[in-house]
Amino acid sequence: MTETQPSSGFQQLDREGLVQRVAKLLSKAIISGQLAPGARLSESVVARELGVSRAPVREAARLLESSGLVTSEPNRGFFVRQVSAKALDDLYELRLAIETAVIVRLVQNWTEETDKMLSAQVRELHRVAIEDTDIFTQVEADMQFHRLMCTGSGNPKFLTVFEQIAIETEFSIMLIGQLYDDPTRIAETHEPILEALRAQDTNQAIEAIRYHLSEAQRIVTKQFRLLEEGKTSI
Amino acid sequence: MTETQPSSGFQQLDREGLVQRVAKLLSKAIISGQLAPGARLSESVVARELGVSRAPVREAARLLESSGLVTSEPNRGFFVRQVSAKALDDLYELRLAIETAVIVRLVQNWTEETDKMLSAQVRELHRVAIEDTDIFTQVEADMQFHRLMCTGSGNPKFLTVFEQIAIETEFSIMLIGQLYDDPTRIAETHEPILEALRAQDTNQAIEAIRYHLSEAQRIVTKQFRLLEEGKTSI
DNA sequence: GAATTGTAGATTGTCGACAATTTACTTGAC
DNA sequence: GTCAAGTAAATTGTCGACAATCTACAATTC
Missing domain, CATH: 1.20.120.530 (GntR ligand-binding domain-like)
Incomplete structure (x- = not known):
């Protein structure tokens, strides 16, 4: 319906937003152990480090929270998940x-x-x-x-x-x-x-x-x- | 450790942030059918309606997304989940x-x-x-x-x-x-x-x-x- | 007339700034 | 010395504004 072109194998290029990229970087950092479990995940630090504003960092953190890599406490921020x-x-x-x-x-x-x-x-x-x-x-x-x-x-x-x-x-x-x-x-x-x-x-x-x-x-x-x-x- | 008070059954008062309140309202609206499945979830409309800015609305929407009530498409926004x-x-x-x-x-x-x-x-x-x-x-x-x-x-x-x-x-x-x-x-x-x-x-x-x-x-x-x-x- | 291209309006994405809250430290009383 | 209260710095929560992107419709071409 939407694709009526001859379609000579163009591969779909990265349309992923800033949030997903930040999320991916963060999860890599966490999984690879760069960020120790229990460590605070400071929004401003991450934002400054990646050269973006805090908004996408916050969203990315929320994303990671739902996938269980980080936890959050109201007014205290995000922390790398502790595992027992x-x-x-x-x-x-x-x-x-x-x-x-x-x-x-x-x-x-x-x-x-x-x-x-x-x-x-x-x-x-x-x-x-x-x-x-x-x-x-x-x-x-x-x-x-x-x-x-x-x-x-x-x-x-x-x-x-x-x-x-x-x-x-x-x-x-x-x-x-x-x-x-x-x-x-x-x-x-x-x-x-x-x-x-x-x-x-x-x-x-x-x-x-x-x-x-x-x-x-x-x-x-x-x-x-x-x-x-x-x-x-x- | 943190609680050294006599603790005479005080019920924990609402320390939930704006985000959770918005999320709760939205999910009520969705579950109760006020927002039809497939309907667009406009950030600005919801924000205006609730008298808050778009930031907490966005976060709430992301929360609902992780719980499966809404879906999101990049640059297109949030939609009430379709169920089959x-x-x-x-x-x-x-x-x-x-x-x-x-x-x-x-x-x-x-x-x-x-x-x-x-x-x-x-x-x-x-x-x-x-x-x-x-x-x-x-x-x-x-x-x-x-x-x-x-x-x-x-x-x-x-x-x-x-x-x-x-x-x-x-x-x-x-x-x-x-x-x-x-x-x-x-x-x-x-x-x-x-x-x-x-x-x-x-x-x-x-x-x-x-x-x-x-x-x-x-x-x-x-x-x-x-x-x-x-x-x-x- | 059908399909493509161009354009205006609306919506999301991102940002920097200010308000509210927490944290760490200092001060003072016992 | 220990505990409590007070205070300043740092951090999160929220906001309004601007940039990037999408949508719908008008204009143009065949």
Whole structure:
């Protein structure tokens, strides 16, 4: 309707506003650990630093608040979220609930398309495990697999919730610093999930995701509790 | 630490900022149907109407966006969310996933306190069903029961997600206008849930919530699809 | 007449300034 | 020395104004 042009593959150029750019920068800064948990997020400082006014910074901060990276107290401002081991456990419990439901639907809605995407992502997981040692890339690839599952489920609400979970998970993992002793091991625990899905075996897929998540949780929380012993709160 | 006073039950007075008040007003306006779905949410109009500047209105709108009541398009502004029958189905599916997980934990964490709260809420449900015919009150009471379940689960993440679900559900129900043919019937389907929880019977509780939600969904979507036939989109 | 281009009005995006509130420090009383 | 009250600096909350962008309609071309 709107596009009647011959359309010679022009790629949509960045139409994202200042707010989203600020939000992206801030979340990178937080996730990468430049801004320590609990640290005050001064509007004026951030604004000055980025060369913008406070208004877009405020909006970006509100955005991050809704995605769980920062908290806000009235008349006191924004703070980088504190994460506790308990919160991490809670997060994984929520994640299991969501992803279990996702799998049920995913088996119903299984398509060639989804199969391809997930297979490719498993290969990607192995690639980054071998080639790349950057934690951020590894975690991102891991999350992308689960994100694709949500997308394939056909229920966009699942993706919405997962997006929040993903941000918070990444945040926590980045805090720990080094995550996987053996990245290929994580890549491998994704395979049983995909196989069970392909075989349309819901129960086995659920079992596989349960194992995968509990493995991830075990590794993460172990590291995390180690960290917590040092500091009073992380 | 901060409270060393004798503390003779002073109720915390409104320390909520202008933003939250605007947000509350807007969401009331949206949920009550004053602002039709799809309608533009003009910042200047709202600001003028409420006698405030645009800044707090913008922030409030962003808040509502994160809770799913409004959507935003860059450089075009905010719009009241459109709801479809499909979206409602998706919402109930998500809700089932969450509440099932909540029940599992709730059985583990069962306390006298929780028992009391839920019992009282069931009584409240019956009360509003008989005395009050106001839909908003009825739906609010219904939601409160489920909110209490989330609180009692001990996992605050569940409550966070449910809060969003609740807002969107209330929104959809208000759109329909008249919801329950028989409000006492809805009140009654809460009882088996509570009984199963009290008996620490996880499976039966899950079965009960599944029945309750599918009942609710059936009623809501039936009404909804009826409405959708009239208008092209609601 | 249909489609494209140009233009005016309205709306959102961003800004700098002022008011309200909090925080950190100093002062004073016991 | 400890606690309370008072005060100044810093920070957030709100505002009105200007710039960038979109929308709708008029003018122009084929």
